[in-house]
Amino acid sequence: MKSSNGKTIIFRRIILLSIIIVCFLFLAMFISLLVASFPSIIKFGISFFTGSTWDPVSGQFGALPFIIGTLLTSITALLISIPFALSIALFLGEYFNSGPISNFLSSSMELLAGIPSIIYGIWGLFVLAPVIRSFQLAIGVPPLGVGIFTASIILAIMIIPYSASIAREVIGMVPEELKEAAYSLGATRFEVTKKVIFPYSGSGIFAGILLSFGRALGETMAVTMVIGNSYDIPNSLFSPAHTISSLIANEFTEATDSVYVSSLIEMGLILFVITIIFGILGRFTIQKLSIKD
Amino acid sequence: MKKELTEAKLFINNIKDKFFTVLIVFLSIAMVIPLILILFYIFRNGIMAINWELFFNIPKPTGETGGGVSNAIVGSLILIFFACIIALPVGIASGIYLSENKSGKLAQIARVTVDVLQGIPSIVIGIIAYIWIVVPSKSFSAISGSVSLAIMMLPVVIKNTEETLKLIPLSLKEAAYALGVPYHRVILKVVLPAGLSGVLTGILVSVARIAGETAPLLFTAFGNPFFSTNLFKPIEALPHIIFKYASSPYEDWQSIAWGASLILVAFVLFLNLIAKVVSKKWKVKF
Numbered sequence: 001m002k003s004s005n006g007k008t009i010i011f012r013r014i015i016l017l018s019i020i021i022v023c024f025l026f027l028a029m030f031i032s033l034l035v036a037s038f039p040s041i042i043k044f045g046i047s048f049f050t051g052s053t054w055d056p057v058s059g060q061f062g063a064l065p066f067i068i069g070t071l072l073t074s075i076t077a078l079l080i081s082i083p084f085a086l087s088i089a090l091f092l093g094e095y096f097n098s099g100p101i102s103n104f105l106s107s108s109m110e111l112l113a114g115i116p117s118i119i120y121g122i123w124g125l126f127v128l129a130p131v132i133r134s135f136q137l138a139i140g141v142p143p144l145g146v147g148i149f150t151a152s153i154i155l156a157i158m159i160i161p162y163s164a165s166i167a168r169e170v171i172g173m174v175p176e177e178l179k180e181a182a183y184s185l186g187a188t189r190f191e192v193t194k195k196v197i198f199p200y201s202g203s204g205i206f207a208g209i210l211l212s213f214g215r216a217l218g219e220t221m222a223v224t225m226v227i228g229n230s231y232d233i234p235n236s237l238f239s240p241a242h243t244i245s246s247l248i249a250n251e252f253t254e255a256t257d258s259v260y261v262s263s264l265i266e267m268g269l270i271l272f273v274i275t276i277i278f279g280i281l282g283r284f285t286i287q288k289l290s291i292k293d
Numbered sequence: 294m295k296k297e298l299t300e301a302k303l304f305i306n307n308i309k310d311k312f313f314t315v316l317i318v319f320l321s322i323a324m325v326i327p328l329i330l331i332l333f334y335i336f337r338n339g340i341m342a343i344n345w346e347l348f349f350n351i352p353k354p355t356g357e358t359g360g361g362v363s364n365a366i367v368g369s370l371i372l373i374f375f376a377c378i379i380a381l382p383v384g385i386a387s388g389i390y391l392s393e394n395k396s397g398k399l400a401q402i403a404r405v406t407v408d409v410l411q412g413i414p415s416i417v418i419g420i421i422a423y424i425w426i427v428v429p430s431k432s433f434s435a436i437s438g439s440v441s442l443a444i445m446m447l448p449v450v451i452k453n454t455e456e457t458l459k460l461i462p463l464s465l466k467e468a469a470y471a472l473g474v475p476y477h478r479v480i481l482k483v484v485l486p487a488g489l490s491g492v493l494t495g496i497l498v499s500v501a502r503i504a505g506e507t508a509p510l511l512f513t514a515f516g517n518p519f520f521s522t523n524l525f526k527p528i529e530a531l532p533h534i535i536f537k538y539a540s541s542p543y544e545d546w547q548s549i550a551w552g553a554s555l556i557l558v559a560f561v562l563f564l565n566l567i568a569k570v571v572s573k574k575w576k577v578k579f
Contacts, residue, residue: 116505218414
């Protein structure tokens, strides 16, 4: 009896220790990033965010072009993804919520979500980029094929399954009685969607969009392969650029002196903080929603 | 006059409704097209590159044709195996803690932490593993790659374990307690086996997730043109070799990248399929 009591105590300690490790993991990550980016923070201060030259040779590091590149790519991707994600969510959550077509569509979305980022990258580089190039030729912009626009399309395809699945879940949470009440007043399905489903599930859908935005911001490999690698501030949707993550992916192993490495780590820190803010915002919006029910 | 107006309005409403339905169906089905295109090109270009050499040879130096990705396949398996060894004990134990302590300050903090961990970009996790392991040991290594992958799989394992074990009914545990079974045996011999399918699904899904990760390996595992199984030396991985070869200007290398892509996609989708079968077949139902 005594020995099993001792084992129970050990067991309890082990699981307690694991959970403490998990909690500290996050804190340790933040502190490590902060410490490692200290040389760059001290040297550049706030000008790191406003500087637009990235010149390792002369030791000048400004992150502005890449912050703009990241935001532009992610926002464009988000705008492309919203109509599709909402349609899929309504299709699966309201219009055709059972049956073979619905099963097929939801399995397709699962497949799409399961495909690794690097596969999107190789497909984007060899299949999508030539298509975009001929499109650019047709409308008369420099036919590079790669650039912000191509990266946004790839990103949109990657985040649609994610935001659609969150939106589908919240749309499924709309009480039947509310919808039935509207139908019994003679409302059409479109009116029910517009006046009952969207107002009821709006904040949840918004949370899903926030979470997918956080995902788009940090996506690396697919973007790295099709973004076009340019250090200038992008001046159009078709220009080549760099996102924060693609810059880190391309230059980290080449960085030689400590300020260079530290600047790249500070970019990682920026990404870390931004994605955490979006993650927490999205999480709390969803949590509030589930408490309401 | 008034009646006509309402009829006209009804008509317009119906048209709007029909139009909206068609729009939704159209946009939804349109999203299947990229999936088909991606799978089609991976399969078509990949199958042309697949041969025995691809599976059993190591890469040839630049300029020579042929060569394979055997070192990357073995490297990926090693990276995944050690990531599991690091992440699974902590992940499953944390999942048990969270399912046992539904409220409580530590559990709340841990839940938020797990959610946040899941959202951290993989490239940042690569930097972390670089700071923690590559810098002190002064060398890129397989083990640093495994650590970064372990951090990536941790939240998925924790969440799946917690959510499954929460479903195990209290009566089952009470029955075991009533027989005088001590706490740790109740968890390990009753609760965990009853929720095995969910835990297993979590493991499979998380392995599928890390198998395709490239970004955290760029500056941890680093890649290696030779066959290596040494944990403390750089190692090649499938997604990494795809990145390297696809961005190269040589057509021969690009073709190998397609072949490697097909292997990777087949592996990842196969894992997802098994995960689905496991979670359906041994569903926790009480």
